[in-house]
Structure formats: structure tokens, C-alpha cells
Amino acid sequence: MQTSFALSSSLETAVQAAHAGAAILQAYANNRSELVIDTKMRNDLVSQADREAEAAVIHILRSQSPEFGLIAEETGGQANQQLATWYIDPLDGTTNFLHGIPHYAVSIALIAHAGTEINGSRLDQDTPVIGVVYDPNREEMFTAMHGVGAWLNGQRIQCSQADSLANSVVATGFPFRDFSFANQYMPTLNTAITSTRGVRRHGAAALDLAWVACGRFDAYWEMGLAPWDVAAGTVIVREAGGISEDMYEQLPWPRNGYVYSGNATVAPELLAMIKPHLIYP
Structure with a gap:
């Protein structure tokens, strides 16, 4: 039974797949009025652009x-x-x-499961090992490889040097689809508004995490996401010297979609701001 694989070839595959998906998105971007849009649930939309981009990504990943x-x-x-x-x-x-x-972006991550051998050592828990977030509008390709580093268009990136939450610009995402956790989230937003340098909400979690990794944001938190929203960004932040974790501190990576992230100094402060308002499952 196979227990190891080459990270470098997996990263190359993910980059190729991200380009293929983004090409379809950009082909539709100037013809949005022609898109057929379906509503999965309130404020949760999908179009043939999503579906065709996903099919292109899957084709490459499955074939390679x-x-x-x-x-x-x-x-x-x-x-x-x-x-x-x-x-x-x-x-x-x-x-x-x-x-x-x-x-917006294409986001692709590879999660190596516990017991897999990576870089000569066996993982004791599920771990994001490859992350690719591609922003086709800025032509910015964020990539990361477990234990090796994180890059933006081939240049190594690091999280910011902010020394405190008070001196930080932080990103977040509001409840937009599931409002059941609003009573946990809203107090954290109120505190952040009054105790940081500024709060930004741009509406793309993968890019929020990538921007933490390259130092544009000092920290980021959000609740109620899906695992594919945070998987790639998590390894990119971690490989840029930062922290990206489950705010409940129960999972090896924030696959529950309750994520906090930031540089090594600010992220613990952010978690301390969030924890008093969490309702633990």
C-alpha cells in the first residue's frame, strides 16, 4: 500500500489545475448576464462557471x-x-x-492523512501539505508546500511583523448563509472594530488567508465556512510563518470552517478575543 508521494509533483499538478479552472472563470467574467445561476440555499449561489471550472480542475487532478x-x-x-x-x-x-x-479565486489543497510519510517523516495527524490559491484578476498565484515554504508568483512570502492586535488590520467574513452562529460572531466583530487598526470584509476566504500569508492582512477570522474554503489558505499561512487553526482548538486543521489566523504574535491575541464568545459543541 502506498504511504508516501512527492510534494513537488503534487504542487505542479495543483498549479496546472488552478490555471485551467481560472481560464473558464475569466471566459465567463465578461458575459455574466448569460450565466445560468442556481440557488443552493439563501445567499448560496452556483452557476455554470463554478461547475465548468470545477470539472476542469477535477479532470487534471484525477488524471495526474x-x-x-x-x-x-x-x-x-x-x-x-x-x-x-x-x-x-x-x-x-x-x-x-x-x-x-x-x-475571487480558485482554491486547491491537498490534505495528507495521518500515517502518510512526508519529507521523510510520518504524519501523526491529518495535515494540509499543498496549497494553491490563484487570483486571476491580479494574476497572483499563491502556493505552499509543507515544510518548504510559501510563495507569491514564485517569490517567497512571510506574514506581517505586526506586534499587536491593536496595530493590526484584520480581515473577517460576516454570516451570510447560516446565521445560527451570529450570537457568537457579532461580539467578536464589535470588539475588533474598536480594538484594531481596521477591519476588512472582502468576501473570499481563500484570498483572506493568502493575504495574511503575504502580510497584507495581519490576521483573519471567520465562522461557518466549509473545509475547501480554508484548506489551501491554511497551509499557505503556516508555511509563511503564521498560524491558521480551528478556533475551538479541537481539530488539526480548521476543517470545521471556524478559523483564526495571523502572524505568530497577533494570532494568539485574536484567539483570546474570540474565545469568550464561543459556544462549544
């Missing part, structure tokens, strides 16, 4: 890495618990895309 499991936002899928699983969001920031706001 058939040994891995695959879970995608629109078509689902199945994990490979013995080795690794791709997590795909073909269009992170769908609402932005459909409204002509040029802030």
Missing part, C-alpha cells in the same frame, strides 16, 4: 494523481483516508464574481 481522494464544493467526492485527499473550491467568492467584483 488518481491515487488521491477528491472532495469538491459542487460535486462532492470521497476522501482517501490511507494517503491524501484534494479539497477544491473552483470559485471562492462566487457572489463577488456574479456581481462583477474582481475579487
Whole structure:
């Protein structure tokens, strides 16, 4: 049974797949009025741009890495618990895309499962090991490889040097689809507004995390996301010297969609701000 694989070839595959998905998105971007849009649930939209981009991504990942499991936002899928699983969001920031706001991305991550051997050592827990977030409007390709580093268009990136939450610009995401956690979230937003340098909400979680990794944001938190929203960004932040974790401190990566992140100094302060308001499951 296979227990290891080459990270470098997996990263190359993910980059190729991200370009393929983004090409479809950009082909539709100037013809948004022709898109057929379906509503999965309140404020949760999907179009043929999402579906076709996802199909292009899946085709490349399955043809070049058939040994891995695959879970995608629109078509689902199945994990490979013995080795690794791709997590795909073909269009992170769908609402932005459909409204002509040029802030969205293709997000692809590879999660190596516990027991897999990476870089000569065996993992004792599920771990994001490859992350790709591609912003086609800015032509910015964020990539990361576990234990090696994080890059923006091939240049190594690091989280910011902010020395406190008070001196930080922080990003977040408001409840937009599931409002059941609003009583946990809203107090954290109120505190952040009054105790940081500024709060930004751009509507694309994968890019929020990527921007933490390259120092544009000092920290970021959000609740109620999906695992494919945060998987790639998590490894990019971690490999840029930062922290990206489950705010409940129960999971090895924030696959529950309750994520906090930031540089090594600010992230603990952010968690301390959030924790008094959490309702633990």
C-alpha cells in the first residue's frame, strides 16, 4: 500500500489545475448576464462557471494523481483516508464574481492523512501539505508546500511583523448563509472594530488567508465556512510563518470552517478575543 508521494509533483499538478479552472472563470467574467445561476440555499449561489471550472480542475487532478481522494464544493467526492485527499473550491467568492467584483479565486489543497510519510517523516495527524490559491484578476498565484515554504508568483512570502492586535488590520467574513452562529460572531466583530487598526470584509476566504500569508492582512477570522474554503489558505499561512487553526482548538486543521489566523504574535491575541464568545459543541 502506498504511504508516501512527492510534494513537488503534487504542487505542479495543483498549479496546472488552478490555471485551467481560472481560464473558464475569466471566459465567463465578461458575459455574466448569460450565466445560468442556481440557488443552493439563501445567499448560496452556483452557476455554470463554478461547475465548468470545477470539472476542469477535477479532470487534471484525477488524471495526474488518481491515487488521491477528491472532495469538491459542487460535486462532492470521497476522501482517501490511507494517503491524501484534494479539497477544491473552483470559485471562492462566487457572489463577488456574479456581481462583477474582481475579487475571487480558485482554491486547491491537498490534505495528507495521518500515517502518510512526508519529507521523510510520518504524519501523526491529518495535515494540509499543498496549497494553491490563484487570483486571476491580479494574476497572483499563491502556493505552499509543507515544510518548504510559501510563495507569491514564485517569490517567497512571510506574514506581517505586526506586534499587536491593536496595530493590526484584520480581515473577517460576516454570516451570510447560516446565521445560527451570529450570537457568537457579532461580539467578536464589535470588539475588533474598536480594538484594531481596521477591519476588512472582502468576501473570499481563500484570498483572506493568502493575504495574511503575504502580510497584507495581519490576521483573519471567520465562522461557518466549509473545509475547501480554508484548506489551501491554511497551509499557505503556516508555511509563511503564521498560524491558521480551528478556533475551538479541537481539530488539526480548521476543517470545521471556524478559523483564526495571523502572524505568530497577533494570532494568539485574536484567539483570546474570540474565545469568550464561543459556544462549544
